[in-house]
Amino acid sequence: MEHAEPALAVSDLNVEIVGENGAFPVVSEMSLSVRPGETVCLVGESGCGKSMTALSLLRLLPDSARVASGSIRIHGEDFLAMDQRRVEDFRGDQIAMIFQEPLTALNPVLTIGEQIAESVRQHRKVGKREAFARAVKCLELVQMPDPERRARQYPHELSGGMRQRAMIALALACEPKIIIADEPTTALDVTVQAQILGLIADLQKRLGTAQILITHDLGVVAEIADRVIVMYAGRRVEECSVYELFDNPLHPYTIGLMGAVPHRAGGIVSARLTDIPGTVPPLWDLPKGCAFAPRCPGASARCLEERPPFIEKTPGHFAACWEHDNG
Amino acid sequence: MLAYIVRRLLLLIPMAAGMVIVTFGLLLLIPGDPASVLLGQEASPEAIQNLRNALGLNDPWYIRLGAYFAHLLQGDMGRSIFQNQAVSEIIAGRLGATVELAVVALILACLIGVTLGVIAATRQGSIIDTAAMVFAQLGVSMPVYWLGLLLMLLFAVTLGWLPSIGRGVPFPKAFLAAFSGRPGVLLDSFSHILLPAFALAANSAAIISRLVRTAMLEVLREDFVRTAYAKGLRRKRVIVRHALRNALLPVLSVIGLRFGALLGGAVLTESIFAWPGLGQLTITAISQRDLPLIQGIVLTFAIIFALVNLVVDLLYAVVDPRIRLG
Numbered sequence: 284m285e286h287a288e289p290a291l292a293v294s295d296l297n298v299e300i301v302g303e304n305g306a307f308p309v310v311s312e313m314s315l316s317v318r319p320g321e322t323v324c325l326v327g328e329s330g331c332g333k334s335m336t337a338l339s340l341l342r343l344l345p346d347s348a349r350v351a352s353g354s355i356r357i358h359g360e361d362f363l364a365m366d367q368r369r370v371e372d373f374r375g376d377q378i379a380m381i382f383q384e385p386l387t388a389l390n391p392v393l394t395i396g397e398q399i400a401e402s403v404r405q406h407r408k409v410g411k412r413e414a415f416a417r418a419v420k421c422l423e424l425v426q427m428p429d430p431e432r433r434a435r436q437y438p439h440e441l442s443g444g445m446r447q448r449a450m451i452a453l454a455l456a457c458e459p460k461i462i463i464a465d466e467p468t469t470a471l472d473v474t475v476q477a478q479i480l481g482l483i484a485d486l487q488k489r490l491g492t493a494q495i496l497i498t499h500d501l502g503v504v505a506e507i508a509d510r511v512i513v514m515y516a517g518r519r520v521e522e523c524s525v526y527e528l529f530d531n532p533l534h535p536y537t538i539g540l541m542g543a544v545p546h547r548a549g550g551i552v553s554a555r556l557t558d559i560p561g562t563v564p565p566l567w568d569l570p571k572g573c574a575f576a577p578r579c580p581g582a583s584a585r586c587l588e589e590r591p592p593f594i595e596k597t598p599g600h601f602a603a604c605w606e607h608d609n610g
Numbered sequence: 611m612l613a614y615i616v617r618r619l620l621l622l623i624p625m626a627a628g629m630v631i632v633t634f635g636l637l638l639l640i641p642g643d644p645a646s647v648l649l650g651q652e653a654s655p656e657a658i659q660n661l662r663n664a665l666g667l668n669d670p671w672y673i674r675l676g677a678y679f680a681h682l683l684q685g686d687m688g689r690s691i692f693q694n695q696a697v698s699e700i701i702a703g704r705l706g707a708t709v710e711l712a713v714v715a716l717i718l719a720c721l722i723g724v725t726l727g728v729i730a731a732t733r734q735g736s737i738i739d740t741a742a743m744v745f746a747q748l749g750v751s752m753p754v755y756w757l758g759l760l761l762m763l764l765f766a767v768t769l770g771w772l773p774s775i776g777r778g779v780p781f782p783k784a785f786l787a788a789f790s791g792r793p794g795v796l797l798d799s800f801s802h803i804l805l806p807a808f809a810l811a812a813n814s815a816a817i818i819s820r821l822v823r824t825a826m827l828e829v830l831r832e833d834f835v836r837t838a839y840a841k842g843l844r845r846k847r848v849i850v851r852h853a854l855r856n857a858l859l860p861v862l863s864v865i866g867l868r869f870g871a872l873l874g875g876a877v878l879t880e881s882i883f884a885w886p887g888l889g890q891l892t893i894t895a896i897s898q899r900d901l902p903l904i905q906g907i908v909l910t911f912a913i914i915f916a917l918v919n920l921v922v923d924l925l926y927a928v929v930d931p932r933i934r935l936g
Contacts, residue, residue, distance in 0.1 A: 371843070374840055376842055380837075382836070387834065388834055388836070391834070391932060392859075392931060393852075437932070453841070
């Protein structure tokens with residue numbers, strides 16, 4: 284597994300939003316690769332470019348946004364150069380997405396079963412009945428209670444957890460090699476969150492899909508990730524294995540994020556929660572140097588003037604920070 | 611569901627009673643006297659008074675209204691003053707033509723309105739979008755009699771493609787004729803209805819197209835449309851099956867209300883195109899002050915309108931699974 288071909292390889296991706304006063308970047312110099320069976324987490328606050336990255340991976344960016352440069356390769360094939368037909372053939376079949384809000388992401392006037400079957404029929408040469416049977420199978424796979432009956436119900440008739448299961452079943456319908464999950468548990472109760480995360484992890488192990496999971500929740504990261512990419516203001520600031528991230532975080536932003544999560548050590552809450560002072564700078568008005576410098580407790584004059592490169596600090600551990608420069 | 615329908619039908623009764631009272635009041639207020647119309651300008655005042663007594667027009671209003679209700683409860687809408695025939699018979703003879711015209715116009719309005727609205731929304735900002743909305747603006751602002759005359763001038767007089775006035779064989783009969791080997795009859799009916807139906811439909815088509823455009827633009831931004839694209843569906847399928855189906859929900863209720871406007875518009879359209887329906891009859895009845903006939907026609911329109919809106923509400927529950935009637 285370790286050295287398998289990446290299922291998805293993104294290199295030097297730049298996404299920009301075209302506004303009235305010209306274009307400004309929302310994702311800059313993004314590179315990542317995911318191998319079959321691997322889960323990569325994209326972590327960051329809202330507005331840091333996580334969701335834009337995810338949407339660009341399916342070429343589903345809103346009209347106002349566009350990929351300015353870079354490449355996306357799916358199983359070695361250049362996804363950005365494909366014609367519309369081929370892109371549509373890939374979507375749902377090779378690469379699928381689990382969206383954040385299952386209530387709004389599912390069509391309110393079609394039954395769950397119809398919506399899953401529709402995807403099956405788009406990509407497989409099967410009849411209506413067979414596609415519906417496949418939909419019921421998928422619902423069974425995601426442990427939907429009473430899948431036969433639920434398949435005939437509409438989204439508003441299901442609970443939040445069941446809707447998210449249906450959403451996952453929809454993504455799995457054609458057994459895609461790559462799954463992108465955009466905050467799949469944010470809209471759910473904590474107990475249901477744990478169930479859904481367990482389900483996603485379990486299915487991924489069984490089916491061997493390559494998975495990108497987008498979250499702002501470090502608890503989710505610890506639960507499910509193999510590797511983690513931390514993003515800030517549209518750029519990667521740190522990338523390493525999940526163990527390395529929690530044992531030895533390098534970037535002050537990552538450290539700040541961890542301070543904002545309650546930790547329990549030896550059964551008691553170990554320290555007061557801390558927050559990161561200030562807010563994310565607007566993407567159309569980024570500071571000249573490191574985007575995090577204005578909020579960084581250890582920022583130097585250099586940080587404000589020059590942007591630190593994203594480089595390997597220790598083997599397998601990348602960060603963009605002028606500190607730790609010599610390993 | 612059944613209980614809901616029964617309740618809505620029962621609600622028709624007070625609505626119809628209110629309708630009768632309002633119409634009656636309006637007819638009291640407008641000047642004009644059927645007796646003097648009937649006897650002509652040279653009639654002596656005594657003759658007119660005698661006729662008014664005979665017609666019961668000199669009774670106080672509450673007695674006349676009470677008598678009307680009493681007859682109505684027995685299913686009797688009274689007799690026309692001028693045509694010496696039961697009002698219900700006169701209306702029954704004309705109703706088919708008006709319903710036919712209104713239904714064809716409604717179908718035309720929906721087809722044109724939805725198509726234009728979808729095209730405009732999916733190409734927002736393009737020349738096609740602008741053209742569709744200019745058409746909509748024209749359709750909304752052009753009065754039906756003016757448009758009707760223009761259409762008649764172009765297609766009937768100048769080009770000579772379509773007949774200018776009159777009605778062909780009623781559609782049910784025309785279809786039967788076509789099935790028994792005489793398609794010419796059906797064609798003739800179509801050619802007669804095309805101009806009046808289009809003139810009548812234009813206004814509603816314009817309103818529907820603007821509504822559909824707005825609703826589509828909103829729905830196309832919804833998350834589930836993005837999900838549909840993420841499944842790999844083709845654009846056409848996403849637009850029709852996912853976006854349009856949801857966009858039509860708010861439009862549906864408006865379509866029901868438009869049917870009322872179509873019935874109103876039919877009054878003018880029918881007079882222009884000499885379409886032998888209730889609309890034409892309405893104008894005649896009002897100009898003659900044929901009170902029982904006017905009452906009967908207004909009541910008929912009101913009941914049709916209420917029934918159509920009941921059907922629309924029922925359809926609503928069929929199309930949108932989130933709606934439960936009760």
